[in-house]
Amino acid sequence: MMTRGKKWTFYILLMISAVVMFFPTFYAFMVSFMSSEEVMAGKLFPSELTLRNYQDAFDKLPLLHYLMNSFIVSISVTIGQLIVSSLAAYAFVFIQFKGRNALFFLFISTMMIPWEATMIPNFMTIQQFGWINRYFGLTIPFFAMAFGTFLLRQHFKTIPKELQEASQIAGLSRFQFFYKVVLPVSKTSLVTLGAYGFLTTWNMYLWPLLVTNNESVRTVQIGLKQLQAEEIATDWGVVMAGVIVVVIPTLVLLFAGQKQLQKGLTQGAIK
């Protein structure tokens, strides 16, 4: 047990860190209600709560359209990653073939190559396919992910071999075993990977900037940048209003996912 004094110190430190961590978010939220004059004056709280900045953000940009694009792209990438990674991980765990481990390590080693290094060849490929300004260009390059395969492989490896043998005797095909047993048993890891994939894609900036040059499939992160650069003096209130709108889905996902995750994590622990 901690002594009373120690406990106080810990809690005070925790509170200070929480304030420091949360301040930028909080300040962004506050700025989103301020006029430019108030922002320049360096105020912490707005003098009045108006939604004018939000109004402006939606007026200046097709923000809803961008949000929609971001949703479509993020959800496609999430689903694509889940399908590709789980199938690859299944092969690496449940199917015996020569050179399986060597292939896996080769696969994993691609994690060491930074994404930016492969950007140019990827861009050329997408361009050749004529996928510039199309959802395909934004999503398909991210389907195969070494990290996802690795994460799921680790989970699949904890599934007892006997489950596979029992389903072989029951007459399940390989694919039936995959979707009737392996996937349901690995729900926790799939949710984790899904949340991770969604957030990464949602926050992606560089690639969407490269492969889109008009509004049709442009994602919301680039939209935010547009808000910032359109005028000579940036109206930070409007930018922050946009930021808050963009952050909301992420937060929703985090809260929903967290609950799911906690449920999944504690499932096996309690007998």
Add this chain to the structure above:
Amino acid sequence: MKKVELRNVCKSYDGPPQVVTNVNVTINPGEFFILVGPSGCGKSTILRMIAGLESITGGQLLIGDQVANSLMPSERNLSMVFQNYALYPHLTVKDNIVFGLHVKKVPKEERKRRCEEVAAMLGLSDYLNRKPRHLSGGQRQRVALARAIVNESPVCLMDEPLSNLDAKLRAHMRAEIRQIQRKLGITMIYVTHDQMEAMTMGDRIMVLNKGEVQQVGHPLDIYNHPANPFVATFIGSPPMNVVDATVAHNQIHIEGIKPIDIMDSQLANKEIIQVGIRPEHISFASKEIEDKRRNIVEVVNVEVLGNETVIAFKLGAGEWMAKWSGQWRVQIGDRIPLEISYDAISVFDKESNELIKSPKVSDLHVFEHEVI
């Protein structure tokens, strides 16, 4: 119900050392057949070859009258219970039980009926909607059993199904599995390392060691006439005492005890032999017994089990065990008189390890039907 036949079945993993060598056996329809042996003897490998989970590298496997060597596990029409039960953790007990039926596209009504029937038989009716993780070890065991018998497959394989249970529950499940097998008349092939399970459950036992069949037969035949010293020491608890001995002047000479007179001609032309004696066949030498048959030994350990007493004593270089019924208040260090008679011993050939003579003990209580 189907028979299962193994003809010269061998198994090796890419290389000459064979894990299973030349297994020949016919398991009759409806028989409870037990594969028993120490760990690493190949018993699970044989079972897994029958199931189709391991390939057969030599010989033939027949299920029914069909050669099954290259059939898929699902085509062999059998069910299997695993040591760790292999229940699907995400499915309820009910779904676990009908899982195989679902795959085989048995109609829904039929599935429900069979599931309820089996659940009632195994006392699982109240747990049908629970997940396996909410069940105790014994209940999980029952679910695994239910899943195996609900298929109504003619052959059922079990791989040490009771080894994760505590002793009391194990004894109970032993009886239960035996009863269910009798009731359904399935051909059961059961793997265990526990000679007690083998003795109590099997119609016939196959004793294995280092991938080779040592003996196949009825449990009591194996107990009374073990084919070699390995079987003799493996079956029975405490194990049979086995020592090297020599034959001279129509007597058996064992280090540490007085020579035993040979009463018949079975040991003619033998010089070096192995002598085995079951702990319960060593008898206490009362005062009336002539001195040349009394051996005084020193007690090193005593275990009183309520209705019987296991006494360990030093003899020659080794330690022997005797098991007597009743409660013997013997202390460690006591010197007690014993008698080892010719009728009580088994004799094995030293070179071929074959059984030459099995015991003829009058107090081996054999009760036939006529007595009752």
